């Protein structure tokens with residue numbers, strides 16, 4: 600039995616994407632590959648209706664972290680002073696990347712899973728000390744959806760530029776691309792877009808790409824990828840099969856009604872899981888109103904270790920995810936991205952009842 604992936608990416612694929620990935624052998628220096636590359640770039644810009652005269656979608660080979668590293672290394676000038684908003688693993692990762700590339704930064708910290716302090720953010724930006732804010736949209740550590748619209752407002756009020764980690768939100772949550780402060784977002788093919796791992800992307804304003812910034816890396820330097828892609832070329836070997844999969848996945852997303860329909864669908868699935876957990880006495884880590892549509896966290900029930908829960912569900916064909924770091928002993932996470940049928944959901948509800956209620960007996 601093929602497992603249903605309820606971890607936050609990679610996701611269970613549709614049959615269409617699975618077939619597309621292996622449909623052709625492509626040389627990445629032939630015109631048919633560049634047709635595919637052009638289609639994927641157009642498709643990515645279309646997800647949120649980004650105007651291609653203002654926005655560029657730059658494809659790179661790598662994971663979500665590669666996209667983040669490319670975004671920071673390529674778009675932050677040498678004199679940038681960056682405020683990083685941290686309330687989980689991925690906010691902390693942004694600080695780590697900034698540190699590695701010698702980018703001056705300071706963190707505004709909240710506890711893992713806690714809400715960011717927007718008043719403190721506004722106060723810090725009002726000092727005039729910061730040129731950029733780095734934020735995580737959906738903090739996958741706990742499922743918290745950070746208020747990106749309010750963050751963008753605060754940045755705009757103080758003429759600060761915003762770079763966003765949208766790795767686990769692009770394709771299913773609202774992203775304020777029309778907001779002047781938002782300069783770039785980093786994303787990946789294998790989460791809400793339902794493609795395969797290995798292909799990542801940065802959507803950025805063309806103006807941000809045109810800054811004169813000395814390359815901090817070669818293989819993650821976005822202006823190099825963007826310039827070559829605009830010329831129907833590529834600087835290095837791209838993840839060809841990743842593009843084949845994403846092209847199909849983007850067509851399926853559009854056919855299914857786009858990101859808003861995907862959000863509504865994910866919300867429905869997440870609510871079904873939450874209802875079952877509630878009936879079993881399992882408490883949610885965060886209220887639904889503060890969680891993303893993508894993933895919810897739950898307190899581990901007393902008397903049930905994560906390993907027992909994981910292994911019991913895996914035996915029935917479902918892969919869930921542990922809490923990270925210090926949360927490993929306290930919570931478990933269930934993501935409902937990817938190709939999950941009604942039948943899978945019914946089986947999942949049954950499996951949760953069996954493993955959680957069974958542990959009490």
Ligand SMILES: Cc1ncc(COP(=O)(O)O)c(C=O)c1O
Nearest residue numbers: 662663664689737739764766767
């Ligand atoms: C919000 C967020 N940022 C960054 C990443 C890192 O992505 P990757 O593991 O593909 O490098 C993840 C992965 O789950 C994520 O959820």
